[in-house]
Amino acid sequence: MTQRNEIVAKFGEPADEPKVLAALEDLMKIHSLEAEDLYIKWEQYAYQRSGKATELDLATLDAFKQNIQQQIEKKSSLSGGQSSATSSAVKKAKVLKPNVSSPSLFGFGMPRTPTLKKRRVDLTPTQPNEYQKRDATATDSGTTLFTPTNGVIDNALSSMPSPSLNNPDPGKTVETLNISDIDVADGLDIDGDKTLKPSPFFEAAKFNFRTLRQNLLDAADVLDEQLEMFIRAVQEHYKLSASDIGDPTVQSQSVITVVGRIVPDSPATEGILNTESLALETSRLTGVGRRVQLNLEKVHEVSLFPGQIVAFRGKNANGEYFMVEDTLQIPHLNFPVSTSEELLAFNESMESRPTKMAVLNGPYTSSNCLDFSNLAAFIERINAEIRPHVLIMHGPFLDTTHPLIASGNIPEFPELKIQPRTLDEVFTKVISPVLRQIDARIQVILIPSTLDTVSNHAAYPQNSLSRKHLQLPKNFKCYTNPSTFQLNEVFVGCSNIDAFKDIKEVVKGGNTCSKNRFDRIAEHILTQRRFYPLFPGGIKKKKVIGDDGHERWEHISGADLDVPYLGLTEFVGNILPDLIIIPSELTHFARVVQNVLFVNPGMFMRPSGVRGTYAQISVSPPDLLDGKLTKIEGEDDVYLHNLWKRCRVDIVTA
Template identity: 30%
Template sequence: MLSKQNACLSILRLYALPPDELFFKWEAFVLNHLKPSKSGANPVFTLENAKELHKEIQREALAKRSIPGAGRTPIGTHQAGSMAHKPANGSVKRQSGISSGLEFLDFNPATPSAKKPRPSSSLSASNPARQPKQEPASSPFSLPPTNATPRLEALARLNPSIKTEQIGTPEKEGSNSVFSSPSALTPAGSNQFHSRTNALSTTDTLNAHLEPAPIPAIPLSATSVKGRITFSAGADPKDYAYRYMFEKVSERSEVLDSRINDLATHLLSAFPSLPEPADPSVPTSTQIFTVGQITIDPEQTTSKLNDHSLVLQTSRIVGAGGRIPIRFTEGCKVRGGPEGVGSVGLFSGGVWGFMGRNGSGREFWVDEVLIPPPPPFSSTPASEILEMQHGPKMGSQPVSVFAASGPFTLDADLEYEPLEALVEEVKRCRPDCIILMGPFLSSAHPFVKSGNLTLSPTEIFQSKISSRLKDILDTVVGSQIVLVPGVRDLITDQVCFPQGMLDRDVVLPSKRVRLLPNPCLININEVFIGISSVDTLFHLRKETFFKQAKEAISTETSGGGGIGDLMAGVCRSLLHQRSFYPLYPVPIEASADVNLDLTHYDLLKMETCPDVLLLPSNLGKFAKIVDSVIVVNPGRLSQRSSGGTFSKFVIHPIDKESLISSARSAAGAQAGGGGLGEEGDVEHEAFGRIRVDIVRI
């Protein structure tokens, strides 16, 4: 006998729907297709309504099948759409298209000979919202017990005559349970991660002649418990407590103007023989010098820069903010780059100086491109470095730093297994500092996008990440942890760039956990490190137009130059533009990953050149020296379905005798009335004494 109960169970089985989703579909069906009674009461769930609901669900399934890339067809959809169940008398024939909605009611869940749909192992990976991963009961992302859950309560509200015991837990093969077996729901990504064979192998090493960091003994003294390194960061939380999406066009214009004028000042300081900048739109037969920002010609059909789409925009002081197309002469030269490069990388938003002329008044023809100089390196008094490196804290031993970038979990689950593997390596090696860059819980994770979560983002962070960080603090005595958020992080209210630090209440109330903004500049002892979790390298590499040009004046570059290396040229652009994100406007396809707030551009500036730049990217992982700066892309700790990479830094101390000599010279100058001055300041020259290893997790 047909009943509403059998109708519901058949729909659940045919379309692999959880009971609560069927209830939501019923509510949507009532709102869209059924009218309330005259008394205002909601429509009652009847057998006729069940037939109409089945037709509506079937239409949705067929519509998804007709859309390319719309996802996999739910289990049983092909049976309901084109091959209805045939009763024993054979009166129902095979049909195509949308069925009448009656055939599925001929299926009796109690019939022993009823064929159970084969569980699909790919369903859980392609649609985790419908088939969540079956995990232990202690996991916050596991299926709740099926004999007393909100899912069954939703089904009971749909039809009070259905008892929750009839759905129960998954039974043995051949049963008529609406849930697939747990083995069919186990994601393949976790198995691949555990079966990896190259764990903790090194893929790339910079300065391999330097010794790796020794594993220190467990500190017992009170001094060691406080930590060996001296950590400092100049970020002020008040600077990042701003309201985003309140930008004004006038404020953006002022920021762009100010940036052009600042780099013009640096160009005039680097090349004293240059004349004052002139307006490039004014026709002239003589060569002039001008400064401006590169943009793309809006009249061009292409969105990429090329020889015919370059437009120069000046500041209000130089050219009244006007724009003019620029072209390059055949013998165009470049000045200010490293020796042997022979090209210049141009991108929208970058600022350069140009020597040339505008003979027709319509185009500015460039004879020479002038690259802005990088910011100066910082220096530290020799006495301070001597105390930090060779004092009782460090004891002339190197500093060990780990750096890793999110995501920290696989796409198949939210168990954070790569992070757990990193924690185990940290506990074994006991580094002085661990730098973790977001996203920690990304809005792009499949579970988040599908809504397949049973805990809030804060609860997930505290149960899966904070607990592991606490394990590090308890085990690795004296270590310090640095947390830098990502723009796609769900655990922060600020989703723009520059981005404020994480909330202390969300993380850990420990002084050894440093919460920093994105981007940020920090000091570990004397070494100056710049950090940004935005994939600036990928965006720049994609948007940069490399123009071949001869060298006007050869300049020597110490500490490595990356000659002929396009990636080194992209890294060099960040230094010469003095910004963590010099692109403007942000590429449309990357806007969700940046959310640039231009009015707070000052927070993206690099006024001092860092010794190390940490720039995680989806590009190939690397560690290289660019203009005396160590630039490192540690990669991602998780590569969707497998483990990724992280980086290890070993900062060796400066020679003790040279520091003592510099300190004595400074003391003598001070005694003579000259003060410390430059004689006591020592350049870090970190590029020659830092070893970097890119390691697989």
């Protein structure tokens, strides 16, 4: 097919006019575009004009040409750096606020340790280690095999300090929640035989699906079902009928209630959004899936992000945008409850002793080696000093983005007579022996990461690891990502994907801006009723130069979402967990938001080789007489767990 025929096939009969055809061919030549790519840009341009004339003529093509030029200049300014006038913007004075755990009514004013200032640690490089390079020679069950050769790792990596020398102050508490009310639990009784058995609260079989085989119709059905679920929740909460939910894309002078998903107003939008670049996507039933631009001039306070499902009141008076006049709060799910008999049984099973948990987050080795001696030393402390009833370990254990693994420079392991041939064998021969040193009475829960080399699932939600394949004992429990499980009366939700880092908000309003960012995102997670409410997922990319000399973006990491299975990321049983653990690369924290305890334990090992932090959680036994449990009105002997009242969280250096 000739270029002319391709253009006419894409743009239709108007493109067959000689002058129009010549103008389109010039655009393709100037910007090195194929007919398909130019037509996609034309569709985007037509959508941005919001119903204005987009006939394919010379006048419209001239405006289209200017639009393409503006996009190129905008991308160039973003990639090439900002001018000194914009980059040296005046910084606002930092407002001092009381250091409290949560802006919510019930968690406000909870005592916390003062924030510690960051201090530099002497990281004087030690003598670089020698590593044997390995070249890929064969494959076994889809895993790359390596054979040893002579050589050393890159100088930039080998110049980093040895990880075993970088534990400046182990066991130091850097932050505490509920410091004045609850003592640190003693943990596992050395002479006793009482153990705490976690109970999974999810259907593991549903996670056993094949990833990266998404069907477009299935993905669309799931996204639409999310909207319909929230429409039903808003109708029930605000006592609305089906006719009260209107279509925001239709011009009308009447104020209507709408429920939809926040999306960028243009498919080509990149970077951080603002209040002028948002649109609302409707469901199939209410608006045939159409989108309409949002006008937030009348809204005083709002916090929005892509993928968020919202409820608004307003009207579309001119047919071009929906004027939001009021925001409606999405109703929260209910909290878990237990009867007095159940609470007494849980109390007796623990002999009225507090429960102790320890939470770790990978990686477990520095970026210049695959030395797990720090983890081995920490496990000695787990057995002798910390002694938790439950140890929750989040991946990655072997990170696919680790420089040595990504480059194939797998080092020799001197302690092994037979060197591992695959990455799975690196886990079973190097990491599993370390993990097996954990006391058999301690229940260990492993939550995988999408970056784990030993995981068959590279997308979220993610199936669990295989305990037998990893050669781990029976006190190890391999759970899915995300997963919800029960520890006595406490419902714990774990999600090993960095929602706190990925969610970039559009914030407007004094009170909303004054809230801590962690609190705002935690409230979004509770309101959206799922562990990762962002859509599409936050992806990290880097610019690389290909073999052809052209620049391109390469995917590094991020939330690769398996959209047809996003229902598995929702809170199980339509109840909120008492405790939600979401590890993040951002600063560690423990906060109470809407009576739910959120914990980020921090990274166990930083890339530089310095040990990070972990979370130590002490839970007082349920006592019906101390006033910390709330009795449900109208119910006989049914109580809220109120974990945030009877739980102490310590963020401790590893």
